[in-house]
Amino acid sequence: MKKWNKDHVINTLPARKPDAHKGTYGTALIAAGSRFMPGAAVLSALACMRSGVGKLEMGIEESVIPYVIQHLPETTFVPGFYERLQNLQLNQYRVLAAGPGREADDETETTVKAFLKSDVPVILDAGALSQRTYIDRKAPVILTPHPGEFLRISDISMEELEENQQQAVTKFAVETGVTLVLKGQQTITAFPDGDVYINTSGNSALSKGGTGDTLTGMITGMLCCHDDWKHAVLNAVYLHGACADEWEKTRSAHTMLAHELSDLLPEVWKKHEGN
Amino acid sequence: MKKWNKDHVINTLPARKPDAHKGTYGTALIAAGSRFMPGAAVLSALACMRSGVGKLEMGIEESVIPYVIQHLPETTFVPGFYERLQNLQLNQYRVLAAGPGREADDETETTVKAFLKSDVPVILDAGALSQRTYIDRKAPVILTPHPGEFLRISDISMEELEENQQQAVTKFAVETGVTLVLKGQQTITAFPDGDVYINTSGNSALSKGGTGDTLTGMITGMLCCHDDWKHAVLNAVYLHGACADEWEKTRSAHTMLAHELSDLLPEVWKKHEGN
Amino acid sequence: MKKWNKDHVINTLPARKPDAHKGTYGTALIAAGSRFMPGAAVLSALACMRSGVGKLEMGIEESVIPYVIQHLPETTFVPGFYERLQNLQLNQYRVLAAGPGREADDETETTVKAFLKSDVPVILDAGALSQRTYIDRKAPVILTPHPGEFLRISDISMEELEENQQQAVTKFAVETGVTLVLKGQQTITAFPDGDVYINTSGNSALSKGGTGDTLTGMITGMLCCHDDWKHAVLNAVYLHGACADEWEKTRSAHTMLAHELSDLLPEVWKKHEGN
Amino acid sequence: MKKWNKDHVINTLPARKPDAHKGTYGTALIAAGSRFMPGAAVLSALACMRSGVGKLEMGIEESVIPYVIQHLPETTFVPGFYERLQNLQLNQYRVLAAGPGREADDETETTVKAFLKSDVPVILDAGALSQRTYIDRKAPVILTPHPGEFLRISDISMEELEENQQQAVTKFAVETGVTLVLKGQQTITAFPDGDVYINTSGNSALSKGGTGDTLTGMITGMLCCHDDWKHAVLNAVYLHGACADEWEKTRSAHTMLAHELSDLLPEVWKKHEGN
Ligand SMILES: Nc1ncnc2c1ncn2[C@@H]1O[C@H](COP(=O)(O)O)[C@@H](O)[C@H]1O
Ligand SMILES: Nc1ncnc2c1ncn2[C@@H]1O[C@H](COP(=O)(O)O)[C@@H](O)[C@H]1O
Ligand SMILES: Nc1ncnc2c1ncn2[C@@H]1O[C@H](COP(=O)(O)O)[C@@H](O)[C@H]1O
Ligand SMILES: Nc1ncnc2c1ncn2[C@@H]1O[C@H](COP(=O)(O)O)[C@@H](O)[C@H]1O
């Protein structure tokens, strides 16, 4: 399988344009968090705003707003998101993401359906992942399951997956027409055109609650600042792992918190910018 | 066009007076933030309190108070601000600012009108920017639009603006009698006396939501500690950009959050103090 | 009495497994905090998530949720914990802890009883400590009283305790079948098999409110990542003290806050990892 | 006038006793903060817990609790403080402080009266300062007015004060039997026995809202860990200023926030500990 490594990242990370304004990088919309899992909204928002987005709007239950603002006063909120979902002009956004900190309930499902009807890239994670047929659309759909979630959303059996991961994910990506980011020790990203890459960064500091929510945010943000969306996905997965590698240099892998990946990203990203 | 550069800043930044008490630098009042954009109140407050003010009072909806206190326990609040607006003794303040995180709604408009009737400097941004005639007043009025906002509040067309920015902003400033800070890659500040400066700091790390709210706060605070208000505006714009330049030395421009400008200000400001 | 020192820690701290996922280290459940002592929930949660756990769920009154999320967006919450206590599948958790920031009231007592009926390790502290007979169970029960609390939960008199601490705690541990962590300047840990160790780290920076809540969280987390639960307890006590020792190198012992132990843990832990 | 300088501090700061537990340093109670000035509760609490106290309980309106916990999960709260004020066992506390972020209203006045009836040291600041006769008590009363507040609580005129500060404050302290900390560029501390000291640390970074609240907290905490209460007051004033001096070494004096004094205290204190 092809590897995505440091050199690829250095060659594909975009420079921030000197004459950019926040509109240049667009507005992302993330639908995440709920009453008993509010923190996932925080984690994905933090990661997104650190990853090149222009502006971030959160589509969240009003009770979750305070948690996000505490960590991220730069965020704004869609008034009455779940009530007004059908009437939102979703094409005004550069990228749409749903799922972190969400149960697979009716509201989540309605969100996903609305998002998929838009013309912009959609990322689905956690509660937004379910078995579904993907309608034909030009803009990419990106799914980010861990193995347990992947088995739930596909017809593939655990045995098939363990036997040949690459084949299983490629088949799924090509047949459904979506991009599959199968998360694990070595995350595999399979594109609908049959292209597959294995990630080469990261370590077991990531085996703790919340790191997946952070990844969703990073992919969302990077889609906003990359010209090539495939590079955006691959670079998000790589830098997410590279932050954990930075952590481990001086701190125990047992001790990292997911939001600290976002704290580490500014310097880690800089180290991957050619100049 | 005249440039405002590092040397100008070094020559005009005031020393903090050894025998000052908080009254020496006065109290600023900022009216900012709302239910779905509460963070702008936090961002402008943080920036203001880092910029030489004596005390800061926030004129905000009570639901926004918790967000500010979390980041800034040093702030106090005007009880029942919007209800009591007509009865406030606005001349007790050193500087008044309005607009960040506000819609251009009735409450905002009433705030602006009340502020303009006072005898103290007024800064208007975001939701407080609208087409209006400025009544004659001795204290300065400072507007901080980005190009989109500038087109909305003036009769100037996009073509005119693109053709000759300097001429457009100077005309506006002189004719309306206000100071115009036209924000962009190279922010232009035009004073009502015809003086115009182009800023020489900053980079595209600033092209992200919230950086404008931070600038409003910095101008507010600097007006409190400068003797010459024109220097206050020019130095705020410069140092705001200089913080972004400091960021970029070791961190990717894609990753900065607006509130981090305020974190960087203490050391950046120190580097511009003659000693 | 046998000492537990730096060499023991270095020899017994587990490496984080390269192929681990968050399930590998399990989910801990902490029942802590209340209306007028909400911070203990924060302190124990922070410490737990820094100590090798896979995921953390908090069993708390809903009013305490915001406090935890502010510090730790990585945490999730058991919906309606106290109402649904009898119906929770407690064996799904790797470790259960109760008591920090809790009064010794009915709710706390019901929690303890439910926890003790499970098959997983249970840690009891503060309000969860009371005189009780421990039903026979395979999984360890760990009590973490300070001397005042120990006198309250045992029949031992202050005189007996002062005369021969080792004998008093060993007797209690062996007779009741629980592990006793008697906290103090030199914390003594007595296991039900008669094994007793005295801790060799720590200093009086720890003599401040909240440090005990932090210890409870550290034990909880370390039980999740150690194979040998006795090592987990001893290492938690040791590293808790070692963080205070790190503090004191450059900062006054009068000034430490309990949550800062958790801030220091990542680097302190790393220094105790063989490589 | 006698100066209190670095050498005095080094000679009088207590070591933290190796065998101390949190009870050794006692519990402080601070009554501070209100609906529109909640942050003062945070500032005084932070400073107190950094200054050697064993435990801190806050006597605050319930709506202010969240603000304190966000910054300081180590604090607990007196249930129904203002309702239960008359029935509280105030002598259980080591030190009582009132006033920061309080109006001079009925609740504040009732608090002060109850505090003064106790047998423990009392610190009064801000809204708790008013003209009153001090009943005879053995434990010290410490007032911390700035000049404006001092004029309000004494019969001294501005002219008298400006002419001879030392004489004015000494007279007040001796006649009323209280300790007067007259805050300013060079804070003067006058004891009821006629002893007077002028502080030698600090700078105009302190001339900003909230620094006085921080001082109140520092005095409160230091009274808990000093054997000699006069040294506690003098050292608190000195270290408060020394933190501002530390700030100014690398950061502009215009930019400091009051809560950052408490961030700086651990290292500044350490530098004044003989070893
Ligand atoms: N042992 C490991 N080594 C490298 N990456 C890991 C490891 N465990 C988890 N991860 C990553 O951590 C994240 C976990 O996501 P989730 O399972 O949704 O919380 C994914 O990005 C995984 O690729
Ligand atoms: N590419 C850029 N280079 C320099 N400054 C910028 C750039 N983009 C935005 N800014 C500044 O960032 C702020 C954006 O304000 P606003 O549009 O109100 O959020 C203004 O101060 C702009 O001058
Ligand atoms: N003087 C001291 N030296 C070492 N450790 C201490 C000292 N005082 C308290 N501790 C530790 O601090 C924690 C206090 O727990 P608690 O009494 O529940 O708040 C325990 O872990 C004690 O072992
Ligand atoms: N110019 C200054 N130089 C030194 N200390 C100051 C200065 N201005 C204010 N302070 C101190 O800052 C605090 C202000 O308290 P307050 O007036 O209650 O907010 C007091 O401790 C003053 O001594």
Ligand SMILES: [Mg+2]
């Ligand atoms: Mg996940």
Ligand SMILES: [Mg+2]
């Ligand atoms: Mg703006």
Ligand SMILES: [Mg+2]
């Ligand atoms: Mg305890």
Ligand SMILES: [Mg+2]
């Ligand atoms: Mg004061």
